[in-house]
Amino acid sequence: MTTEHIRNFSIIAHIDHGKSTLADRMLELTGLIDERDKKEQLLDNMELERERGITIKASAVTMPYTYEGKEYMLNLIDTPGHVDFHYEVSRALAACEGALLVVDASQGVEAQTVANAYLAMETDTELLGVINKVDLASAQPERVAEEIEHILGIRKNECFKISAKTGVGVADLLDAIVAFLPPPEDNSDKPAAALIFDSHCDDYRGVICYVRVFAGELKVKQKIKLMGVDRSYQISELGKFTPEMTPTDKLGTGEVGYVIANIKQLADVTIGDTITDENAPAAEPLVGYKPPMQMVFSDFYPGNNTDYPKLRIAFDKLALNDSSFSFVPQSSPALGFGFRCGFLGLLHMEIIQERLERENDIDVIQTAPTVSYEIVTNDGKTKRIDSPSQLPDMAYVEELREPFVKLEIITGKDSIGAIMKLADDRRCKLLKTDYLSPARVMLEYKAPLAEIVYDFYDLLKGISRGYATMDYEFTAFEKSNLVKIDILVNKIKVDALSLIVHRDNAAAKGRRIIIRLRRAIPRHQFEIPLQIAIGGKIIARETIKAFRKDVTAKLYGGDVTRKMKVLKRQKEGKKRMKSIGSVQIPQKAFMSILDTSE
């Protein structure tokens, strides 16, 4: 098929505005799925996606479409809306000429609407505005169209008003995709160049690369080279997603599909790399992507030290299917051997945790998530640390830097005051205020990542009664007046409980933490002193009192079985904790240091 008859587009939107549902309707209208195979959000085929009702991974599908009597090939890429998976959107956009910006007619423009629209504009992607869910009683398509025009510059009378649920307007939208979105550039006579925009690993077939061919073509049996890593392979199968993988002989310029080439591990391919012909290579690789940035880090230790190898195997397996998750061995004087893991955000962390638990039977102790920091040492070297315990003695540290982000919050005007106060408490600097409409405003802040990555979103939702949304993007590491808080349990410094905070509220934070720890650590057979130290100086202490009475009064014949069970349960409870010195610390104690509630 000539490029004239191909259209490549992504569907982008804020979370839950209906991207995947719109994809369902398009699959039906183009005849790819019939009544029988129908299920909601068909492209969300991972178990976790279906359970959570969200898209985690982008997926592609090729649809045939007839417009004005001519055959077209439409390649759709559905993307996730959650901020943690932002990078999936930018990858998808790089593979497309156009995008549908979907906006919920009752919610209006939200933070990820803006962020994703900006991404599309940066990559010169042609945008079609789509106002979805017009079937809802609370739909306000006219108001939403105004917001879109005002904030994103898409003309309000050019927005499509549809219902992905009922299908209203979707056929017109398909026509518009052909009529208004540009076809791919025709580079069919040039050396092959295909962008790997995603990949996944199949137990039997190895790595499956999702590609967009920008020049030349790819064929079965062709010898190919991955330009970035400079490795050669031979294509054993290629094809299209319809939506299941359907083999074809070749993928021509402008087309989207998959390539299998006996690549064993996900680690062997870099997303954003270019596939070219081994014998007639392209002169330059295509413009790739920056690897996604890990925003939070957390240590995982086996509850039982002998489970360390089991934990490594489990992480290996998880990393095999998620190249944005990373883990490196880490050892802690207090907790023994474990792994430092990096995540795109808290949702990503939760998903990995859940898989770890679901697919393995290992008791794990996880430390509170932290952001990474940059230090400049006395000798002028800059180093990244992603755990407070890695912070060297401050005498050797010239400068301590923390990550800052551009934070965008969109909210109704009623909650502006409360949100500004929250942002202020969290060291955020207001850069810009922009009214989307008389009732809704967009606030732009410069914010320390550490202040907004954990519980900020929940608080924001709380004070805005669910209306505010936020998005953030890393900008730079900058010098901050930070200090490390150390926690001593029974006189032993527990490095895994250390944290880095701003000096101004360090003491107050320290005092709150120690009280929460006192509540989170169960009483023992002896008294346990807890101490908080800042820069080696103890600033607060608390004591966990020993329990004084714990004994079954009566144990005679008939009770033996039942009483043994009670004792075993008591023992099991101890096992689920990490022993540090002679103190058993439960999982919740590690997490309690992040809890900001009073």
Place this chain on the structure above:
Amino acid sequence: MSGEDFQFDSGQMALYVHIPFCTSKCCYCSFYSEPIIDHDSKALVSALIKEMEKYADADFRTAYIGGGSPSCLASEQLLRLVEKITHRFPDIAEFTVEANPGQLTPDTLVQLLNAGVNRLSIGAQSFNTVELEFLGRRHTVDAINATVSTAKNIGFKNINLDLIFAVPGSNLDSWSKSLNAAIALGVQHISAYSLTFEQGTLLEKLLQLGEVEPLPEELDRQMYELAIDTLSANGFTQYEISNFSKSEFECLHNLTYWANHPYVGIGPAAGSFYDGHRTINMADIKKYIAAIQRDGDPVTQTEEPNEIEFACETAVLNLRRTQGIDMGEYEQLTGYDPLELFADTIDKYLKMKLLKIQSGKICLTRDALPIADSILCDFSVI
């Protein structure tokens, strides 16, 4: 452990008979019992006797009729049961009957003594009228005194009093008075139990409704320590977490449980450890009687501890005794050397001075007694 290789010393066997009747329910009680007026006690006693026939060949050394309240049975029924037991098992050395104060007439007591009962366990619980009322006991302080002195006069030389401490509303002073009143009665044995809020009891419900509050843990502990100190100052030796006796008056029957030796329990809800099996009879008087009458099996639960489980149980039970685990005896019974089997745990608690080893025995220290469960749970599984 399989039935075949289980070697029990039949000389140590204990027979327990459960009388599942009470006149009314005490608020803290989780034993299986029902109002006697709702049931045919004669039929029950017949069923008990019939169930016992199954063990006609066993060589019981101790017998214990408990409950419930054996003393609320009609005296001829109680005597019929006692006589059957002594007739069947003439070698019983210790024969205990539980009695609530004021429930047995002097005549019945005489008859029991004559029939072979040589130990009485009296549910005194407290010598404080307010506490007795709180607990839902139907007797008075006077009734306790009267029952004990009558029993002594008749010739009972081995009497136990059960006492409960840490009753809401009580204090160190009232507990001390109860202890001293019990001691003053000249009994040979005292069991002192901390009040427990057992599941399914009225007391637990009141706790949940916020109508009662347990005593502070620290006071509970002080009361326990007061019991240990007061009793030992008055010639009693503590031989188990809650049990104290004059020398040579330890309860042989209960020692069987803590030695983890076999025993047979007869009656509704009674538990047995026999032939390597732990079983529990159905907790339903009518169904129990019906099952026995048609030669059926009254057992509802059976567990067969494996070797390790048996070793763990034995350690937990042994450690409740002040003499603790006798290492020689333990190895003979279980096949394991406790110092190896529980090496880390024993090491840890020796260092913390919560365990001690002396003359071949591993036992809890005085500091460990009030928090025994937190230590014993480490012996409950390997």
